[in-house]
């Protein structure tokens with residue numbers, strides 16, 4: 001197989017020479033003229049059962065060639081048969097939970113998680129009862145109606161790692177979903193470790209430029225079909241222009257992740273040595289749970305870190321107010337550096353006891369490191385820290 005860097009540039013573009021194009025055609029059609037009734041009927045039948053690669057796209061809620069291209073490219077990067085794209089990461093998770101609850105109403109879930117993931121799972125809105133457990137409890141808590149195990153690694157915002165292979169073993173055949181948003185396929189490929197579903201908020205690194213909302217689930221064809229059917233019924237679509245931009249982001253994915261990761265390692269080291277900082281969570285410093293998975297499960301320490309400023313909420317707010325080059329904003333995985341306060345923003349809908357147990361303190365800030373020059377980033381953080 002070609003290397004990821006090569007696939008990132010060429011996947012989903014295999015037919016360009018034949019089409020005599022150099023950029024993906026952007027197809028904005030909402031409906032597609034039929035050639036003849038028999039062929040169109042066959043395509044329609046296939047699409048409502050979650051098929052792909054049909055002769056006629058019929059209607060854009062069922063299929064869109066530009067979206068299908070981006071999906072094919074992402075599947076290649078994750079090493080899965082298929083990828084199914086949605087209008088956001090949360091729309092993707094919603095479809096997945098709705099699909100799984102048909103197989104069984106119980107899910108086992110490891111915390112910590114992205115705040116809205118935690119919220120959606122705890123709410124039971126999609127018909128799955130989520131039981132929150134520790135990694136060591138999965139095997140014992142499995143029930144006959146357990147249809148899903150959910151993990152996020154690296155996790156948000158403390159960057160703890162979860163052993164994917166061990167989770168798959170403990171799940172004993174129950175499908176495992178890995179939120180791999182923070183890692184990207186550049187740093188880890190959960191399907192190669194046995195995960196059934198690999199989930200990305202493609203809003204983040206995959207699209208990479210802070211201008212696209214998208215979600216994707218990578219899996220085998222058997223598990224992809226029900227997701228496509230649900231997407232077609234519920235309409236949780238990715239717009240073709242968003243898919244075009246997502247596909248356009250992929251060629252630079254490895255470059256972006258590697259540069260941001262080098263910046264993150266340097267910033268983590270300097271933050272850890274700064275007197276105003278009580279603690280830095282970063283796999284590259286070994287200060288996260290299961291840091292030993294670095295080099296085996298995860299190819300590198302990643303581009304996100306979190307750190308606790310001395311002085312709690314007030315100091316964190318002061319730092320956010322002082323940054324200039326770094327933008328105080330939620331989200332992550334863009335080319336520019338973003339900083340946010342999990343307790344006050346992304347994790348505010350997670351109850352306080354759960355937040356505390358997960359290490360989300362009032363002084364904790366999460367930094368999504370971009371691809372700027374590391375010294376410029378450090379200069380900004382250092383001047384902001386001076387005011388805390």
Ligand SMILES: *Cc1c(COP(=O)(O)O)cnc(C)c1O
Nearest residue numbers: 088089090114156181201203214
């Ligand atoms: C952003 C994010 C999500 C949710 O994705 P949206 O595209 O915002 O809906 C899920 N998990 C992680 C780790 C995220 O960062």
